[in-house]
Amino acid sequence: EVVAVIMVGGPTKGTRFRPLSLNIPKPLFPLAGQPMVHHPISACKRIPNLARIFLIGFYEEREFALYVSAISNELKVPVRYLKEDKPHGSAGGLYNFRDLIMEDSPSHIFLLNCDVCCSFPLPEMLEAHRRYGGIGTLLVIKVSAESANQFGELVADPVTNELLHYTEKPETFVSDRINCGVYVFTPDIFTAIRNVSTQRKDRANLRRVSSFEALQPATRSLPTDFVRLDQDILSPLAGKKQLYTYETMDFWEQIKTPGMSLKCSGLYLSQFRHTSPNILASGDGTKAPTISGDVYIHPSAKIHPTAKIGPNVSISANARIGAGARLISCIILDDVEVKENAVVIHSIVGWKSSVGTWSRVQGQGDYNAKLGITILGEAVTVEDEVVVINSIVLPNKTLNVSVQEEIIL
Numbered sequence: 001e002v003v004a005v006i007m008v009g010g011p012t013k014g015t016r017f018r019p020l021s022l023n024i025p026k027p028l029f030p031l032a033g034q035p036m037v038h039h040p041i042s043a044c045k046r047i048p049n050l051a052r053i054f055l056i057g058f059y060e061e062r063e064f065a066l067y068v069s070a071i072s073n074e075l076k077v078p079v080r081y082l083k084e085d086k087p088h089g090s091a092g093g094l095y096n097f098r099d100l101i102m103e104d105s106p107s108h109i110f111l112l113n114c115d116v117c118c119s120f121p122l123p124e125m126l127e128a129h130r131r132y133g134g135i136g137t138l139l140v141i142k143v144s145a146e147s148a149n150q151f152g153e154l155v156a157d158p159v160t161n162e163l164l165h166y167t168e169k170p171e172t173f174v175s176d177r178i179n180c181g182v183y184v185f186t187p188d189i190f191t192a193i194r195n196v197s198t199q200r201k202d203r204a205n206l207r208r209v210s211s212f213e214a215l216q217p218a219t220r221s222l223p224t225d226f227v228r229l230d231q232d233i234l235s236p237l238a239g240k241k242q243l244y245t246y247e248t249m250d251f252w253e254q255i256k257t258p259g260m261s262l263k264c265s266g267l268y269l270s271q272f273r274h275t276s277p278n279i280l281a282s283g284d285g286t287k288a289p290t291i292s293g294d295v296y297i298h299p300s301a302k303i304h305p306t307a308k309i310g311p312n313v314s315i316s317a318n319a320r321i322g323a324g325a326r327l328i329s330c331i332i333l334d335d336v337e338v339k340e341n342a343v344v345i346h347s348i349v350g351w352k353s354s355v356g357t358w359s360r361v362q363g364q365g366d367y368n369a370k371l372g373i374t375i376l377g378e379a380v381t382v383e384d385e386v387v388v389i390n391s392i393v394l395p396n397k398t399l400n401v402s403v404q405e406e407i408i409l
């Protein structure tokens with residue numbers, strides 16, 4: 001049997017996701033109409049002999065309770081949220097729950113970061129891992145040399161695919177192959193993590209009796225039960241015939257900011273075009289609005305037939321879109337109202353917000369820039385005929401004058 005573990009982090013992480021993370025844990029923010037974490041979870045469903053899925057994080061349990069029970073029923077695979085009392089790091093969090101994870105004696109354990117967007121080629125990785133042997137296989141991708149330093153950079157043997165060298169977010173360029181945050185391990189990973197914390201304890205004891213501390217500045221302040229998968233496990237195990245790589249040629253992105261969530265919503269919508277086109281809006285029927293490209297509309301949303309929607313638009317529950325409205329590349333959250341002839345482009349419109357008639361909410365569409373898209377937090381009112389460009393508006397604000405390149409606090 002196989003189990004999957006998805007690391008969801010907690011409220012002290014994901015601060016770059018504000019103001020959207022003020023309302024909802026980042027892993028539950030909707031991309032293509034489904035919670036972010038839903039995409040890796042449904043990819044796990046394709047793993048042969050999958051017994052169960054765990055989410056590990058330090059959010060309150062009740063924040064995930066509804067979603068976890070709904071998705072368990074839907075997929076017919078038990079999905080369980082495990083709450084850490086404090087952050088233990090990506091490997092420490094896994095280790096903390098080793099008894100529960102090993103309950104069914106799985107032969108393999110998938111470990112996925114919740115904040116990556118890709119096609120999750122999990123069955124293919126498992127097959128490759130079985131061929132390679134060793135304790136784990138990492139998903140890798142080639143990125144541009146300029147962007148590689150935001151990730152774990154690695155060197156793999158071009159013939160055997162063995163991981164030869166690994167450096168987390170290096171200051172000087174190592175390689176344009178990076179760690180995608182998607183792994184498959186054998187249960188030996190737990191021994192590897194235990195060894196790291198044992199070494200830490202030994203060092204801590206040594207420090208008490210000597211001035212050893214000065215020699216180990218990097219690990220000085222880390223608690224013994226805090227273990228990072230990348231620096232503490234992957235780096236030291238590289239080049240020891242223990243870890244291997246599987247390179248994806250498909251799409252991959254990391255979702256740290258609202259801008260990237262808008263981009264990834266589009267990537268998942270276009271994936272739905274191939275995997276489950278029935279989820280997408282068709283624009284057929286006499287009362288349907290004009291749809292172009294990939295669009296998701298929640299069944300409870302009310303869209304005026306003269307509205308024009310798409311591409312890359314996702315509209316959540318109970319939203320109302322008025323006559324003549326134009327939506328392009330945006331995420332419209334629950335209970336939003338977009339009034340007649342309003343335009344929303346390259347923007348995220350927060351829960352219960354309203355955009356007035358003939359108003360314009362727009363970003364330039366640079367998903368990596370701080371003000372590259374416009375974001376309205378929860379319950380923001382944009383009055384009639386107001387233009388909001390490349391701005392971030394915090395919750396509960398009313399805009400009665402036009403703004404550009406501003407953060408409205």
Ligand code: GDD
Nearest residue numbers: 007008009056057087088089093113114151152179180181
């Ligand atoms: N449960 C739990 N507890 N989850 C955690 C903790 C923790 O203490 N710390 C981090 N996570 C989760 C995050 O929510 C995220 O899903 C994942 O673990 C990795 O987060 P970070 O450790 O903050 O690393 P990162 O996202 O900056 O970079 C990692 O992922 C990149 C791919 O997206 C590294 O592994 C990079 O090498 C890699 O390229």
